Amino acid sequence: MRVTVLALEGAFDTGLAVFLDTLGTANELAALQGVKSPPFDVRLVGVRPQVRTAMGMSVAIEAADTPPRPDWVVVPALNAKQPERLVEALGRDDVREAVGRVRAWHDAGLGIAAACIGTFLLAEAGILDGREATTTWSLAPLFRRRYPKVRLDDTRMIIASGRVVTAGAAMGHLDLALWLVRQASPEMAALVARMLLIDSRPSQAKYIIPDFLAHADPMVERFERWARVNLARGFSLQAAANALAVSPRTLQRRVEAVLGRSPLAFFQDMRVERAQHLISLGYDLEQIAEEIGYAESATLRTLLRRRLGRGVRQLRAELRG
Structure with missing residues (x-):
């Protein structure tokens, strides 16, 4: 060749x-x-x-x-x-x-x-x-x-x-x-x-760092700050739009235009990032689920495996080096 x-x-x-x-x-x-x-x-x-x-x-x-x-x-x-x-x-x-x-x-x-x-x-x-x-x-x-x-x-x-x-x-x-x-x-x-x-x-x-991407646009950056404060409460497009004083449609369009993903998908990215950090610190999975707005740890397990392709045990081993 x-x-x-x-x-x-x-x-x-x-x-x-x-x-x-x-x-x-x-x-x-x-x-x-x-x-x-x-x-x-x-x-x-x-x-x-x-x-x-x-x-x-x-x-x-x-x-x-x-x-x-x-x-x-x-x-x-x-x-x-x-x-x-x-x-x-x-x-x-x-x-x-x-x-x-x-x-x-x-x-x-x-x-x-x-x-x-x-x-x-x-x-x-x-x-x-x-x-x-x-x-x-x-x-x-x-x-x-x-x-x-x-x-x-x-x-x-x-x-x-x-x-x-x-x-x-x-x-x-x-x-x-x-x-x-x-x-x-x-x-x-x-x-x-x-x-x-x-x-x-x-x-x-x-490898993607959500807040790094968010700084590319002022509205998306404000949405990122709102999301971090509200991880434990869960996602609501209407609540996010109200906090930013824009319509849900405007927020949806702006986030998708800048990040190529929906506000919910970006919120999930931040959940995964936070969960990985807490896993590395040795937190119990039920505690982590509560921190990021899930009632059950099984939902968190599903999210991590779907997004990262690995289970919690493997993630703990990797993140602890």
């Missing part, structure tokens, strides 16, 4: 390195198994003669149009974690040129993939319009505002939509690399995962 990695000035070092290292490990393991040709021919290209990463490291790159034709083009993340910095970076001349090349590669039938903030370049190119996609959960509100035609699901780690693949936050580069290895050989992907201690992470949901 020929993979072209498009590196840009200020690339996120960890994401770029972990992606290359994962494919490199697959090649090394294939050689140990007697495979004569490496399964991955990886080329690092750019739109400028030289690229320096966010940590100031110089990266040896080739011209973006260097042959042969790749099977996949991968766009790693820029190191621009704040919305203002990212918007500024997306306006750079080299980034605009890279966006044009991504669009041309897609139009030529190449597979296009990106992880974390790299997904913004795919959206800028218009190739995510009408598609399901994911991105770094922390910048999902900005993504939704900027690209309303994309069907964003920031809870998922990997979304493949035809020949376009997007991956989630930061270490989503690792998940994306393993996804590519799996396309070549599921057996090799399993071996690489064991060698590099890569756990299965199908979802970003358990």
Whole structure:
């Protein structure tokens, strides 16, 4: 499989390195198994003669149009974690040129993939319009505002939509690399995962910090504060709207527009976050249920398993390290 990695000035070092290292490990393991040709021919290209990463490291790159034709083009993340910095970076001349090349590669039938903030370049190119996609959960509100035609699901780690693949936050580069290895050989992907201690992470949901997302919008931030105070009382859209002096319909629309989920779903996110914290402190499950507005601990167990995919006993072990 020929993979072209498009590196840009200020690339996120960890994401770029972990992606290359994962494919490199697959090649090394294939050689140990007697495979004569490496399964991955990886080329690092750019739109400028030289690229320096966010940590100031110089990266040896080739011209973006260097042959042969790749099977996949991968766009790693820029190191621009704040919305203002990212918007500024997306306006750079080299980034605009890279966006044009991504669009041309897609139009030529190449597979296009990106992880974390790299997904913004795919959206800028218009190739995510009408598609399901994911991105770094922390910048999902900005993504939704900027690209309303994309069907964003920031809870998922990997979304493949035809020949376009997007991956989630930061270490989503690792998940994306393993996804590519799996396309070549599921057996090799399993071996690489064991060698590099890569756990299965199908979802970003358990990593999302609700109050971090809420700060993206004043009304949503006020709703988040109301929700924290009222966790034990339970959810009421009308009560929340009354407290914020808006209509229930306005609150519903604003929360869904910013967070991509309903007010109730966000309230449930906060319940899960609070429950995880109390579990880590050793609280009894009945106490935790009462703290977050449930009459029975069984309801809490169901919520945690549905949202996190794990039971209370497993969560206690994980959270206590």
